[in-house]
Structures are given as C-alpha cells and as structure tokens.
Amino acid sequence: MxxxxxxxxxxxxxxxxxxxxxxxxxxxxxxxxxxxxxxxxxxxxxxxxxxxxxxxxxxxxxxxxxxxxxxxxxxxxxxxxxxxxxxxxxxxxxxxxxxxxxxxxxxxxxxxxxxxxxxxxxxxxxxxxxxxxxxxxxxxxLNTLVETAGGQRSRGAEEQERAEEQGSKQVNPSPPHLYLxxxxxxxxxxxxxxxxxxxxxxxxxxxxxxxxxxxxxxxxxxxxxxxxxxxxxxxxxxxxxxxxxxxxxxxxxxxxxxxxxxxxxxxxxxxxxxxxxxxxxxxxxxxxxxxxxxxxxxxxxxxxxxxxxxxxxPESENSEIWSALVMGVRDYAHKCGFSEMVVGLSGGIDSSLVAAIAAKAFGADNVLGVLMPSPYSSEGSLQDAQALVNNLGICSAKLPIGEAMQAYNKTLEPLFAGTSFGVAEENLQARIRGNLLMAVANKFGYLLISTGNKSEMAVGYSTLYGDMSGGLAAISDVPKTRVYSLCRWLNQTSATGEIVPANILCKPPSAELRPDQTDQDSLPSYEVLDEILHRIIHKHQSTTQIVDEAGYDPAVVNQVMKMVARAEFKRRQAPPGLKITDRAFGTGWRMPIASRSVVDNQWLMAKET
The missing domain is CATH 3.60.110.10 (Carbon-nitrogen hydrolase)
Incomplete structure (x- = not known):
C-alpha cells in the first residue's frame, strides 16, 4: 500500500x-x-x-x-x-x-x-x-487497492455512472486498473x-x-x-x-x-x-x-x-537558521501582499544581514537599501554600506539627515536650552531615519524590515519609533554573536564571492549617534552579554545563579538583568519578529511591564562586592 x-x-x-x-x-x-x-x-x-x-x-x-x-x-x-x-x-x-x-x-x-x-x-x-x-x-x-482481474469492470466507470445518474458534479474516477x-x-x-x-x-x-x-x-x-x-x-x-x-x-x-x-x-x-x-x-x-x-x-x-x-x-546551524529566516521573510511579505522591501543601511552588520536575507527572499531587484548618513556617520560606514549594495545587487538611495537634525534642534531649542547633548538628541537621529524609512514604505507600498537583533531587543539598546520602526523584525530572535556567525558563514558559502564586506565583520559595532561611539560604551562585550542573556531568557536563572555558575561580575549581571526588565515596554511595541529559538520576544513571551521584580526584589539579584 x-x-x-x-x-x-x-x-x-x-x-x-x-x-x-x-x-x-x-x-x-x-x-x-x-x-x-x-x-x-x-x-x-x-x-x-x-x-x-x-x-x-x-x-x-x-x-x-x-x-x-x-x-x-x-x-x-x-x-x-x-x-x-x-x-x-x-x-x-x-x-x-x-x-x-x-x-x-x-x-x-x-x-x-x-x-x-x-x-x-x-x-x-x-x-x-x-x-x-x-x-x-x-x-x-483502510481497504487496499489491487490490480483488476481480466474482464472485471473498473470501479471508476461505475462511480462516474452513479454520479451522472444522481446529477452530481463529475468526480475524479479511480484509475481503471484498480479497485477496492x-x-x-x-x-x-x-x-x-x-x-x-x-x-x-x-x-x-x-x-x-x-x-x-x-x-x-x-x-x-x-x-x-x-x-x-x-x-x-x-x-x-x-x-x-x-x-x-x-x-x-x-x-x-x-x-x-x-x-x-x-x-x-x-x-x-x-x-x-x-x-x-x-x-x-x-x-x-x-x-x-x-x-x-x-x-x-x-x-x-x-x-x-x-x-x-x-x-x-541542513549541514549546519547557520545553514538551518538562514533557510528559516529567508523563508520567514518571504512568506510574511507574500502572505501580507507585499512584493518589494526597504531596509535602512548603516554600514553595520545587522542591516547587512537583513539586506542579504531580503535579497535572497524576494530578489535583489525588489529590495531598496536606504543610506541615511548624519554628521556622525563615518566615511568608512558609508563605503561599507555601498559595498554591500554592490555585492547584493540591490537598489539604493541616499538621504542625508543633517538638515533634518538641525530643524529638530531648532524646534526644540527653547525647551532644551541650558541642557547638554545626550540620549534624547542621539535618539532623534534614529527617529528621523525611522520617519524617512516609513515615508518611503508608505509612498511606494514597500515592506519596511527593521534590523534590531535579539541582544539589542533584550536590553533595550534600540530606539522606539526609530530603528525599531517597521512591519517585520527579521532578526529580533538572532543574538548578536549569531549575527556575526551567520555573516561569516554567508561569505564562506557564497558562490559569487564576498557578500558582507570584510570591514563590517572586523570593525567595532557602533550606532554612530555621537563621535567615537561604540556599543561597548554602554554594554558588556557581546560574547559576555549573549551568554548572560541566554541564562536569563532561556534558563530563567537569577543573577546569583549566573554569577555562581559562570563567574561573571555581579555588577555586570545585575545591570543586564535590570536592562532586560526595563526594556519590556519597548518590546511590547516592536514589530512582529521571526522566531528561531525556543524563547523569543513574541507571542510566547508574556512578561509584565509595570513590575518591581528586578528593581526591588533581592531574590533575583546577586550580591555585589
């Protein structure tokens, strides 16, 4: 049978x-x-x-x-x-x-x-x-089908005659050589x-x-x-x-x-x-x-x-994850009625991976990469973003945001007078970029794919209504260390040569929202951060358990724990993200926003020395 x-x-x-x-x-x-x-x-x-x-x-x-x-x-x-x-x-x-x-x-x-x-x-x-x-x-x-003996009438013919007698729709008859x-x-x-x-x-x-x-x-x-x-x-x-x-x-x-x-x-x-x-x-x-x-x-x-x-x-975890993400982006766009995508390109590794996924999912001709340099953007980042565009063969546009920054600063000057440049001004840049990308998506009917990774989503190292803007968060369940691993794998397995420019893989990650900024000004190294986050998110460990088992500095672990809890309100407003792990920030994540669990409750915290 x-x-x-x-x-x-x-x-x-x-x-x-x-x-x-x-x-x-x-x-x-x-x-x-x-x-x-x-x-x-x-x-x-x-x-x-x-x-x-x-x-x-x-x-x-x-x-x-x-x-x-x-x-x-x-x-x-x-x-x-x-x-x-x-x-x-x-x-x-x-x-x-x-x-x-x-x-x-x-x-x-x-x-x-x-x-x-x-x-x-x-x-x-x-x-x-x-x-x-x-x-x-x-x-x-279940009955079986066997070959019809010589001279026996096919069951299909009998079925068709019955259907015609009853005035019903034509049925698909059994093959004439088979019967039950x-x-x-x-x-x-x-x-x-x-x-x-x-x-x-x-x-x-x-x-x-x-x-x-x-x-x-x-x-x-x-x-x-x-x-x-x-x-x-x-x-x-x-x-x-x-x-x-x-x-x-x-x-x-x-x-x-x-x-x-x-x-x-x-x-x-x-x-x-x-x-x-x-x-x-x-x-x-x-x-x-x-x-x-x-x-x-x-x-x-x-x-x-x-x-x-x-x-x-698939021959490796990276191959498996890549196939899953490409399928997820393709199906989300197709089933929602989109045929073209837009991605903001910073010259960093996250946007490089997302652009590569989008190009694979929908074809390079259907992806628009938008470069939005500010006065703090390095020439190297612009060159890296353009090299990525060339490697992928996607369409691109350049929208400098310097004048928009000046307009915002002028509008806010009376209210911000007497204060120093800080996070609010840094985040304005991300929000200007988010507005521009949403305008492009709105004007042409594109799907905007946001570029934040899981590490950033976990600790809130992202800007609400800025780089979090979009209709789909393609890599929001991909930790930063895995982002690097995927990009290296992509280059190693590409039949057409380098996809992600080597300089993007080598330079320190930076949001470039102020002079000489790097991610590690605010965060532990991503190798340390991702290990701590895995223990918090996937293993549900307290900071004391993490310190005892992994030996990390209690102050660092406590800081990460607080950042994860305080970023909940951001995650609640994020675009839907493709789930590739057993614990993602999506429909399976049900944490309260208004909670004192980390801030006040010592049962979660580690004793600092």
Missing amino acids: KIAIAQLNPTIADLSGNAQQIITVAQQAANADARLLLTPELSLCGYPPRDLLLNPGFVEAMAAQLQELAQHLPSQLAVLVGTVQPNPQATSAGEKPLFNSIALLEGGQVQQIFHKRLLPTYDVFDEERYFEPGRQSNSFT TPHPSLKIGVTICEDLWNDEQFWEQRNYEVNPIEDLAHLGVDIVVNLSASPYSVGKQTLREAMLSHSAHRYQQPILYINQVGGNDDLLFDGASVAFNRAGEIVSRASAFQTDWVMLEFDEQKKDLLGTSVTPL
Whole structure:
C-alpha cells in the first residue's frame, strides 16, 4: 500500500487556496497509485488561526469548504485533512466550543472525524483558549487497492455512472486498473502534533495524564500517523527525530510524522516530515523549509514501512537558521501582499544581514537599501554600506539627515536650552531615519524590515519609533554573536564571492549617534552579554545563579538583568519578529511591564562586592 505525505504551506484563513493545495497534491498522489494522503494539522485553515476561531462565520465557512473539498478529491484516495469541528456539548457541559480535528475524506464524503487529545499551553501555544481535548483514541481501518482481474469492470466507470445518474458534479474516477478489496487490511492510528510529545520514558517525566501513542499500541494499530504544525527552533528537528525513533522502537509501531512548512506571522514551520519503521529507523524524510510531497510504501505482510529517500537536513546551524529566516521573510511579505522591501543601511552588520536575507527572499531587484548618513556617520560606514549594495545587487538611495537634525534642534531649542547633548538628541537621529524609512514604505507600498537583533531587543539598546520602526523584525530572535556567525558563514558559502564586506565583520559595532561611539560604551562585550542573556531568557536563572555558575561580575549581571526588565515596554511595541529559538520576544513571551521584580526584589539579584 502506498501512502503519500503532503508537506504544505497554508495561508491562514485562505480556505479555498489551502483546499486547492490539497486537491493538487491529491491528484498527484492518485496518479502515483497512493491509497492514503496525509496533510498537516489544521491544513484547511492554516496553523495557528488564533482568534479567528472565535468568529462563528469562520468556523462555518471551514465546514462548508471541507464538504466541498471532499467532493473534488480522487475517489479512490483517502485523505486526512486538518480542520476544526464544533463541540456539540460545549454549552451543556461547560466545555470549550471547538475541537482541533482531523477529517477522513473518501468517496466524496467526510467519513470520520478525530480530535486532538493533548492541547499545549506553553510557549506560543494557547490551544485551551479555543479547543476541548478529545477523550478517546483515534483510529480507522483502510481497504487496499489491487490490480483488476481480466474482464472485471473498473470501479471508476461505475462511480462516474452513479454520479451522472444522481446529477452530481463529475468526480475524479479511480484509475481503471484498480479497485477496492471487500475486506479491511490496515488499521491506522491517528494523532495530532502534541499527542506524540508525552512519552515519559523519553522525557523522563509525564506532562499530560494520557499517552495517546501508548493507547494506540494497546489497540493494536498497524501504523501511527501524526499530523503536525510544529514550529521551528534551532536544532528542534534532531530532538523530534530522537523522540519519534524512541516511540517507534518502544511500541514496535511505524510512525509517519507530517509537518506544516512555511511562515505564519512570527512562527516558522520547517517541514522535514519524517517516517520511522518499527525498529525506530528513519526510512524517509521530506525537505526542510520548502513544500514537498513524499511517497512511501507499507508492506502489509511485514507490517512495516519500507525505505525511500531520506533528504539530508541542513549541514549546519547557520545553514538551518538562514533557510528559516529567508523563508520567514518571504512568506510574511507574500502572505501580507507585499512584493518589494526597504531596509535602512548603516554600514553595520545587522542591516547587512537583513539586506542579504531580503535579497535572497524576494530578489535583489525588489529590495531598496536606504543610506541615511548624519554628521556622525563615518566615511568608512558609508563605503561599507555601498559595498554591500554592490555585492547584493540591490537598489539604493541616499538621504542625508543633517538638515533634518538641525530643524529638530531648532524646534526644540527653547525647551532644551541650558541642557547638554545626550540620549534624547542621539535618539532623534534614529527617529528621523525611522520617519524617512516609513515615508518611503508608505509612498511606494514597500515592506519596511527593521534590523534590531535579539541582544539589542533584550536590553533595550534600540530606539522606539526609530530603528525599531517597521512591519517585520527579521532578526529580533538572532543574538548578536549569531549575527556575526551567520555573516561569516554567508561569505564562506557564497558562490559569487564576498557578500558582507570584510570591514563590517572586523570593525567595532557602533550606532554612530555621537563621535567615537561604540556599543561597548554602554554594554558588556557581546560574547559576555549573549551568554548572560541566554541564562536569563532561556534558563530563567537569577543573577546569583549566573554569577555562581559562570563567574561573571555581579555588577555586570545585575545591570543586564535590570536592562532586560526595563526594556519590556519597548518590546511590547516592536514589530512582529521571526522566531528561531525556543524563547523569543513574541507571542510566547508574556512578561509584565509595570513590575518591581528586578528593581526591588533581592531574590533575583546577586550580591555585589
């Protein structure tokens, strides 16, 4: 029996467009004699639909689209489609109004519905806001297709005649050489994303009361399929595959894992759908960071999946992150209706990386880099920015801001009289640049991509309504040290020579908002800062723990801790940022703004000597 995996890139709420993606792959699968097609979690509406699920009209439209989709699929092909189902007991039992579901479509109809059992509420997930968990194990039996014996009538012809007699739309008939046997041959267990993530042996703890994979093993299913929309983070595929291999081997069940691919707002989905045999050995893997479809074969005598192609994973973390960011920028722009982008170019490393990502995502001809020198901008930075423009082949414009600075200073002179030049005047430069970039974006319908990295976002080393302006923060989850690593990798792997000018990689980073300024006037070295931030943000450590384990100066750690807390109001107003780590400043970050936790509470602080 042949089983096809459709690794799709849905757009949220594009019900007809997403359905057409499924139909297109279903026709390909049927032409290749597949019996079953698997699509990702919520493949009909895209994941995550978030508060669109609170709109009854959206849910009703999805139900109607599902029925229409069933009628347009090849009739000999069974298809599992991710959708949403109303909960009829919601009001009487005090339950949530919806189920996160999988529909089995076959023969022009919805044959069965299966509900997700484990609903995640950590990090970016908030499924209990909308969904009621399923209460029972999910499985179905599937008949097989065999060659028609000589003289037998094809099932496709019979189906077409029935459709004509009933006056219904033309169906896609079964190929004339195939028909269904009268007896069930394969019992398939159905799980949805988080249903796989509760193996207490693998995790050394149980996060939910039930383990759906264990329950399906007790039911004696022949194979487990998992339809997922699992967001990307660095190195997550290695973890997924270790977990899937463990479960397949533990329960002696082949597992097919299907993942969504593409970017939806801040969340990136890496695809890399994968299959394991009963021994826990990988037998197939789809491409990462791009749509794909894969055909597998299930041996009904051996009760196991047979090996096919195993697409290699990206060769390094930098390659993986680069692919994720390019995909994320491309999908965000495309799904929001943009075809061109604008980036402010300072001659620094952050804007260099963002411009390179934009050029790769949308083509150099569709990217405008804007140089906005001030009296404090060095000639070297201007030369570096122009060299980057030449290396990437993008369009460019130069808008000096000296006169605008003078106009602001003159306007503010009566109020600022008697004060010295300081942060307010420095930030005015960033805000002038932000205004100019937004004007260009507004005038020509471009998407402005901001250039702040995670290190800067964490400690507030950025200007609200200045360099934080934009419609997308492409590298807001990329620490500064990783920015350097990505740019070096980009130069090393480029087939066309140097991308990021060498001088940008070598010079001390600087905002150039005053004479001889460098980032380290205000911050620790980025190697130190990023290590401290990792411990604060990802490991939730107090400053005392950081000092004890890493040996950093308590005064430095305390300073960073305070900066992170005080910058919360800035982060709340930042553009959406692409998530590449397991702890990003986005929908999964839920910190208060008005808080005394760091300023006053000594349980977070380290004792200074």
